[in-house]
Amino acid sequence: MTATAAGEPLLEVEDLRVRLRTPRGPASVVNGLSYSVRRGETVAVVGESGSGKSVSVLALLGLLPARVATVTGAARLDGEDLLGMSPERLRQVRGPGVGMVFQDPMTSLNPVLTIGRQLVEGIRAHGEVSKAEARERAAGLLTEVGLPDPERALDRYPHELSGGMRQRVVIAIALSNSPSLLIADEATTALDVTVQAQILDLVEKLRTDHGTGVIWITHDLGVVAGIADRVLVMYGGRCVEDGTVDDVLERPAHPYTRGLLGALPDLATADEGELATIPGTPPAPTDLPTGCVFWPRCPVRGDARCETEQPPLQVVGAGVTKGLPHRAATWCGEGGAR
Amino acid sequence: MSTVSLGKGGAAAAAHGEVLVSARGLEVHFPVRSGGPLRRTTGVLRAVDGVDLDVYRGETLGLVGESGCGKSTLGNALLRLVPPTGGTVTFDGIDVTALGRKQLRELRRRAGMVFQDPFASLDPRRTVAQTVSEPLEVHGLHPGRQARAARVQELLQLVGLDPAVATRYPHEFSGGQRQRVGIARALAGEPDFLVCDEAIASLDVSIQAQVLNLLRRLQRQLGLTLLFISHDLSAVRHIADRIAVMYLGRVVEVGPAAAVAAGPQMPYTRALLSAVPVPHPELERSRQRIVLRGDVPSPSRVPSGCRFRTRCPDVFEPCPDVDPALQPVGSAPGHVAACHLHGVVGEPVRREQPDSPVDAGDPAARPVA
Secondary structure (H helix, E strand, O other), rough: OHHHHHHHOEEEEEEEEEEEEEOOEEEEEEEEEOOOOOOOOOOEEEEEOOOOOHHHHHHHOOOOOOOOOOEEEEEEEEEEEEEOOOHHHHHHHHHEEEEOOOOOHHHHHOOOOOHHHHHHHHHOOOOOOOOOHHHHHHHHHHHHOOOOHHHHHHHOHHHHHHHHHHHHHHHHHHOOOOOEEEEEEEEOOOOOOHHHHHHHHHHHHHHOOOOOOOEEEEEEEEHHHOOEEEEEEEOOOOEEEEEHHHHHHHHOOHHHHHHHHOOOOOOOOOOOOOOOOOOOOOOEEEEOOOOOOHHHHHOOOOOOOOOOOOOOEEEEEEEEOOHHHEOOOOOOOOOOOO | OHHHHHHHHHHHHHHOOOOOHHHHHHEEEEEEEEEOOOOEEEEEEEEEEEEEEEEEOOOOOOOOOOOOOOHHHHHHHOOOOOOEEEEEEEEEEEEEEHHOHHHHHHHHHEEEEEEEOOOOOOOOOOOOOHHHHOOOOOOOOOHHHHHHHHHHHHHHHHOOOHHHHHHHHHHHOHHHHHHHHHHHEEEEEEEHOOEOOOOOOOOOHHHHHHHHHHHHHHHHHHHOEEEEEEOOOHHHHHHOOOOEEEEEEEHHHHHHHHHHHHHHOOOOHHHHHHHOOOOHHHHHHHHOOOOOOOOOOOOOOOOOOOOOOOOOOOOOOOOOOEEEOOEOOOOOOOOOOOHHHHOOOEOOOOOOOOOOOOOOHHHHOOOOO
């Protein structure tokens, strides 16, 4: 699974910041996010609503309206700067470079066009292909994502398919130009667990067969445990902890990560006691606390700097596993026992 | 629709005490109409199709299943929020399907509902106090404005809200707080029975835990009986005493939560549980998921015999021909499942009906010899 350390960096993000103009004042949605994704690697971005996980990827792809969003920092896809790109170049890059899958397949598919037409459109937009050829490739893609009877499915409309089938179609569209990077934003959240299992298997296969880099945005730590090589935990627009999936989920260092894991009812351990809870609610991006973003909810705050100074990401625990440092942004360090 | 196995439920009833809510052969069928001006009835959608289920007083029964399996409709039918088209529902010994207006109002007081979406289920133009006191007014409880206001304060405290929020409007609250308001309203009539339909589904993980803990505390404190409907098996395993699994309109397995979670006896339950990801990387990577073939059949074209047979990895001869009844399985008392692997028990399928949907063309439906 983790033969990825050797992979070359595909996407590099440095100090990404996104500010949005909102009716309630400026919102600092992403506040200095740095990470990289290598070929064939799956990076999971975890966080609750409002943590900035979706906005951070929309910003990379120029999908935020320029009127309300200010994006700063640097992002390189295959060495090419994404943030300074012209809209035309960005369009060229998005298809073959990056495929995106959003949460709700019904809103990302056009309800009045057949599945075939939507797939063919994507294929022809990025290559000199005849209609017949494109249609053949579309059928091939549907077979690859495990849609039964792909030839017939091409002539169907989205409403004729079930939720799991639709999400497969969306994934097929995202893959239609063999992107080197696949971004999935809560792609299986609306699906039943049995269908989710099918989709996760599919993504795993793509990654191993094609060396696709994957950014998997989710709040489901169970899904993360199964598919990710690396995890990035976001809170209040920042990465508060990152490292290999084993380090972050089995040896969490940040009080927030520990809180999230403690709050999760766990089928594997079937602990029937009270769930640990994180008091309060996540901060609004229009009104972030000064100091550490997590301190108002933090159960172990005790350092004088908590309320005044944002802790930097520092190497914690065993340090570096498989070439990846395990880092957390907390003043409480090793002392903040679980 | 046979209730053979539930004769043995006597032992379970003794262990669990008295039955509060009971469904027998419960059916909720909706007509499927054609498009066009005639809107002819072209079929029947069997949302709930022959459910036998008991909810014991003081327990939390978790009801799980995939979307479209009929779990919400079943919850609604138990409260008569949708009229059953067949079978019976009794609440504390009273036949719910035959209630008159006045008695129905009393049922509404004694059996409440917590809805999924706290954004949609609260009236945006009413303050928290108005929302929570409405049931008090309707049922004539705590008469007098002051008494009602005092009761509202009490209810808000009960669900962990500051009574000072009574004058505020829903938009001023976060999702978790709104769900607490929804729970306070549901508790206003001092109900015996509460149906929580995906009550935590739209909340963030850290907030879900708060609401789960609250429901559990309330259940113990007030001696409530809960039907906790959810697609989240981990949450159900955590909160429920017993788990009922639904597939395509039918309850296919019921038993003590630990027994169902650790030793599922019906292939569908097994597949469902194996698909739930757990937050332990090593365990998760080494786990063998049972990936089911295909999609859930439409509830308007229910396969003959066992309705899971079209996707079942263990399908064999009797599956298309005998509609399995719930029968005792495993070692835990009160653990029942509708599966021929435990012995062929049930009603033979009547073949003479030409309209019985036997999808012979489905390759997955062919019995594996």
